[in-house]
Amino acid sequence: MDGLSEDSTLLSAVLAADFIDRITQNWLYLLGVTLTFWGYHTCVGKLDIWLTLCFIAWKYSTATALLQYIDLKQIGVVTGITLAICFFGCYILQRVSPRNGNGLTGDARSRLIPSYTTHTRLFPRKHSFSYSQLSVGVPVDYSGNVSGFISNDEPSSSTRLRRLFRLDAWFYVNPTDHLQRQHSPGGLRGKLDSYLESKDMDPSQYPHAYLVTSPRFLGFGFSPVSFWFLYSPEKALSAIIVEMHSIFGERHSYFTTRDFDAEAKHIQHEPSNDQGLQRAQVKARVQKGFHVSPFNSRKGFYSILASDPLGPGSGFRGLDITLSLFSSKGHPKLVANLVSENEAVDPCDMTVAQTVEAVLNWFWPVAATFPRFIKECAVLFYIHNLHFWHRPEPLKSSIGRLADxxxxxxxxxxxxxxxxxxxxxxxxxxxxxxxxxxxxxxxxxxxxxxxxxxxxxxxxxxxxxxxxxxxxxxxxxxxxxxxxxxxxxxxxxxxxxxxxxxxxxxxxxxxxxxxxxxxxxxxxxxxxxxxxxxxxxxxxxxxxxxKPSSHNTGIDIxxxxxxxxxxxxxxxxxxxxxxxxxxxxxxxxxxxxxTLGSTTSLGMIELLGRVGISWALASLIAHGFP
Incomplete structure (x- = not known):
């Protein structure tokens, strides 16, 4: 302004008077915009208010002029360094803080199990693939953190970020990812007991249990199948639960027991010098009742052959599990194997260097389980031209997906x-x-x-x-x-x-x-x-x-x-x-x-509309105060 310098004490008073004068001159316009603004935001939420205020600030040069003093590259570098320091700081604190041990002695200890899985499709097209994966074995009776590497309890963190990334351990097995969805105060053991009771089984018959599954890494991961090995009071393998998960979030568990009578008859006909080398196995056939692969119907049955991963006095023996899928007429369709690739590792015996090496080697196989599933589905559909089965709603014995x-x-x-x-x-x-x-x-x-x-x-x-x-x-x-x-x-x-x-x-x-x-x-x-x-x-x-049947429903009178x-x-x-x-x-x-029934697409349209209305309101307000 003429006659006033930037250092003048009257500058602020003059600017305030100018602002009041503009309000007085445009009071009718301002009243209409205010009523419109109030009516709109009464029907929506705080997000729209903040959007409108941000757009108003953007409209005025006084606000946008501040951007020339901000170095966005410098802010990005500082933010990246800060996040890296916080991340590795949490890791260092995790290493120096006292940790619980396994809490157990003997064979049933938490272990990292480097393993190898193969899938061989036999019908109607031949296709096979294999890849390394990291499995973990955890004793169901134990709940806690093992040396900051494996956690098999529910997250106790109150913040959403901490629950997502689980900074208390690199790999974890969350009880909420298994069996029934409802929380159980007993953790994995409580869920197992509830499941057995739902099958009219006495949980006291299986006081010892060992879960083999794919863990989550910092909150990410997908376990398509988990195995619960159930043991008698004498620690003899007696039953197994094969728990399957679909990519839609549905679950189904197959429970089968070990046939001791058939084993006894089989052992009688074997040479005596081979009996001591025989590993305990569960061999069974269960009717299929769950939609897992989009390229198989829900008909048919599974053949399960699982060897005991534990042994009295012999430590961890390794994984050797075979699942075979047959059609309802008995034709083999698919064979899946899960076997140990190297020796299992006890996290309590790992040094810091071994921990870093394990994390670097296994974080990608754990996080890539779901992308690999999508990739193989694309190969089967586009290259082998297999027809896919649309997902049916789950049966009574299955657990449905999560609700939105x-x-x-x-x-x-x-x-x-x-x-x-x-x-x-x-x-x-x-x-x-x-x-x-x-x-x-x-x-x-x-x-x-x-x-x-x-x-x-x-x-x-x-x-x-x-x-x-x-x-x-x-x-x-x-x-x-x-x-x-x-x-x-x-x-x-x-x-x-x-x-x-x-x-x-x-x-x-x-x-x-x-x-x-x-x-x-x-x-x-x-x-x-x-x-x-x-x-x-x-x-x-x-x-x-x-082709879907035509829905000729006529006129509903x-x-x-x-x-x-x-x-x-x-x-x-x-x-x-x-x-x-x-x-x-x-x-x-x-x-x-x-949007053809898609509430997600409708939500995106709604968000775009709210942004547009907020921008229009901000433009009206800015137009009234040039």
């Missing part, structure tokens, strides 16, 4: 709704509800008011949700009875032991009256009502070579009304439940019409 945020919100609403139906039932009924997809929730027993333990007329029903997709499909139906019986008989997204008793819970009722506490709720649920349409049934099995669960949420749900429910349902229904 929308399905978690709908699970809460469905649980509350089911509880209200049971509590309003006039007949004595007990429902054991088993959810799916969220390890933080557990099963719940719901009772009607007239149900008592002494009443013989009480009907007990078990409802098990097989996949989280049930929750997102249930809200598409306008009628509860139709939803339950279509999802049970056609799509098979849930299971019940007494389907004939479902009518006592989910009765066909008339349209419930709409009772809303506010105009906003009324409008939102009217939109949900108008967007609702019946979902298509899940077809299975379906290969890439087959029924009134697509507000569902009973809508009425429950809007009438008896709290504000948090209403907001979570209507947001989840609207995202599903809008995604059906815009």
């Amino acid at each position: 945020d929308i399905e978690k919100s709908l699970e809460v609403a469905f649980r509350n709704y089911l509880r209200s139906l049971v509590e309003r039932s006039s007949t004595p009924i007990v429902v054991r509800y088993i959810p799916s997809g969220d390890p933080q929730v557990s099963e719940e027993v719901m009772r009607s008011p007239s149900a008592t333990d002494l009443d013989e007329s009480t009907n007990e029903i078990k409802i098990k949700i097989l996949t989280p997709v049930f929750y997102s499909r249930f809200v598409h139906y306008a009628h509860d009875s139709e939803a339950i019986f279509c999802e049970l008989a056609e799509s098979r997204t849930f299971w019940t032991d007494r389907p004939e008793q479902l009518t006592k819970i989910f009765l066909k009722k008339g349209s419930p009256p709409l009772h809303s506490s506010s105009l906003v709720d009324y409008l939102w649920f009217q939109i949900i009502k108008n967007l609702r349409r019946r979902p298509r049934k899940i077809e299975r099995p379906l290969t890439s070579a087959a 029924r009134d697509f009304r507000m569902s009973s669960m809508d009425a429950f949420v809007i009438g008896k749900g709290d504000d948090a439940l209403k907001k979570a429910y209507r947001t989840a349902v609207l995202q599903l229904f809008v995604a059906d019409r815009i």
Whole structure:
């Protein structure tokens, strides 16, 4: 300004007066922008406020002028050096801090097992591959950290970053990655006992157990198959659990016992000098019931041959496991082997140099398990022209995938709704509800008011949700009875032991009256009502070579009304439940019409839209104050 220098004490006062003058001249424009800004951000969140403020700052030269004083290259170098110092500092602290030992003596100790796996496909095309991998063996009874190298307990860190990278150990086996999803206070041992009890087995028959699996490295990794070796009180191999994981996050476990009678007959016919060299083995055949490879159907059976990796007084003997897949007609299709490549290593005996060497040698094989799976799938599909099988929903004996945020919100609403139906039932009924997809929730027993333990007329029903997709499909139906019986008989997204008793819970009722506490709720649920349409049934099995059947459903002449669960949420749900429910349902229904049902794609479109609106608001504000 003329007559004022940059050192003048009146400069700040003049700038403030100029700013107030511009506000006075543009007060009407400013009022309109402020009301628009307030109305928009009332319906969204803090992210949009910060985006708008950042765009406003970018619009003004006073803010952008600061960038010329910032050296981005220097900031990048300093940030990289800082992260490196923090990373290696954590490692040094980890090495100098006192650590627990194995906590065990004898053969069952935590070990690093350099191993080698081979896959040989025999039908319908021949294809084979092999690669080195790092397996770890951990005693199930032990929970803790082994010399800062292997950790086989659940993460206790409170921060998300620390839980992700697990800086307390290089490799770890997390109990949440195995068997049932729900947390067990007993760690691996507690999960194993719960699994055995679900199979009507006495856990005391197998007091000793040893788990062989692929570990995670700093939070990354994928274990397609794990082996639980179960031992009798005399430490004799007695059973094995083969736990399989799919890339979709589903799980299935095969339990088989050792046939001692068949072994005794076999040993009687062998020369006496060979009996002492015989390793204990579990040899069995189990029916396939899980979708693992996209190039195999769910039919057929597995042949399992697993040798005892431990031996009394002989230390760790090594891995020697063979899984063979046969078709339902008995034709061999696939053979997979897992064998030890070198001697197993006890982390307690490793020096710092050996630890560094092991990390450098094995971090990539552990992290590359999933990319290798994708690469081999691409070879089979594009080079060998194999047809792939679309993923079917899991069976009752399997564990479904993890639920997304929308399905978690709908699970809460469905649980509350089911509880209200049971509590309003006039007949004595007990429902054991088993959810799916969220390890933080557990099963719940719901009772009607007239149900008592002494009443013989009480009907007990078990409802098990097989996949989280049930929750997102249930809200598409306008009628509860139709939803339950279509999802049970056609799509098979849930299971019940007494389907004939479902009518006592989910009765066909008339349209419930709409009772809303506010105009906003009324409008939102009217939109949900108008967007609702019946979902298509899940077809299975379906290969890439087959064409899906045409869905000629005709015209639905029924009134697509507000569902009973809508009425429950809007009438008896709290504000948090209403907001979570209507947001989840609207995202599903809008995604059906815009992004072919993909809520992820819809979320990306929503984010781009919010960024665009924030930029437009920032431009309006900047335009009013040139």
